[in-house]
Amino acid sequence: MSADEQNSKIPLRVSNNTAYLWNVDDIAKLRSKHHICGILTGTLPHLSQQNAFLGIPLVLLPEEVVLLVENGIVVLIDDPTAHAQPNLVEIESWNNEQQALFRQQTVANEAKFAKQEQSRSLSEDAIQKRKEREERRRLAAQKLAQDVNNDNGLFSTESEPVTKEATLATPQSSIPTGTYTISIPASSEEYQWYSPHHATFSTIESAQKAGIWTYPSNLNERARCGVFRSLSEQGYFMGSGVKFGGDYLVYPGDPLRYHSHFVATVIDSPTQTLRPMEIIAHGRLGTATKKSHLLCTWDDEKKQVSYLSIEWASFG
Incomplete structure (x- = not known):
């Protein structure tokens, strides 16, 4: 890849297997054009003691990173290596x-x-x-x-x-x-000893080979990446669904304007056993939070996703 092509892509700084985004314009571009929200984790100037509103850097989910790299939107930069030790x-x-x-x-x-x-x-x-x-x-x-x-x-x-x-x-x-x-x-970046060019990776495979990125490394992580890509290609916004008992919250539009409609849970294989108690728990929790629970099954051989929604219904 030429230097011009790399410069046109958004740089994600990777440290300790976590991707950070520091540029506000890049954050706005990913959110508006590519439906990538991430999680703001930094403190605000003069308001460092509050935690209701946070600022940069933006931490991206591993699934978001994989999707962006595979689509050629971003490059991964090994940030510790890019900061060379000056003499x-x-x-x-x-x-x-x-x-x-x-x-x-x-x-x-x-x-x-x-x-x-x-x-x-x-x-x-x-x-x-x-x-x-x-x-x-x-x-x-x-x-x-x-x-x-x-x-x-x-x-x-x-x-x-x-x-x-x-x-x-x-x-x-x-x-x-x-x-x-x-x-x-x-x-x-103004310092003469900061040089990210030799520590920039444009594919997941090259980043994994260099040892700066490990995701996805097993069937569950491949399933999560596949489900995330499938929902993203349908125009949905995704966020973490840990608070609602799932893997993702699925929004029909920007989370700043819409509530989530689904709580998505990733199932690694079409033949994986699902206990009745899990179905009941997902149905009850989804109804209590006014959402439908979405079971997303990943077929690793066909690279396809199938969906099943659960919604609690009353009797009598």
Whole structure:
């Protein structure tokens, strides 16, 4: 696969056999175009103590990862390997680059501040000249009033003092007080020793061979991947169904807008024994939560899924 093809795909960072997604735009794209919801597990800035609303990273279900890789939408990146350990020379070189960047930004900020100070000085000079003109006009008017009073006594020699409000007040300056803003790169991808190209895998087989991914490794995991793919291709959204006694919750649309209609349970084989007590439990639980329970049987030879829904019915 060429570098351009890899760059066009969404990178999933894999660590400890778990796939993480850190980019908000990629999260929105997977949700809107590919019906992949995942689970947000990160804390929110300034709200780290609450757990009602979470933020990035997004942790994907193993079935979601397999589906996305097989469809050519994402690539897997071995994140620990991608972060190469820098040597002292590389660290010193990076520090020098950062110091040079900081000095460059400081010089630019100082030049901008000096220009603003010069503009402020010119404005103050203009204001002072205007105040002087107003004062000369006031004195001239006062002298004229005195002259007229001396002639006919109709005007008083006293004139109202000019208050501070009568003069042009100096506006408050909006010039910054010398505080500079320095931009510091926050992403590890900016570092010269971060190189994911040699640790990128575009197939499940290559990731398994490299030892960074193990799913699916047995019949049950293959069945879960097959059922997940079948439901996804029919346009459904899926989430974890552990709270409702199944493997998946099946939504007709985005879970932010719809309630789930089904609780899906994966059955590994068409010949697998299903106890009557399980059927009763699934039926009762589905009815209590206003859902139908969906039994999804996987045929590993034919790679097909068959469905059977259970819904509790009253008698009499």
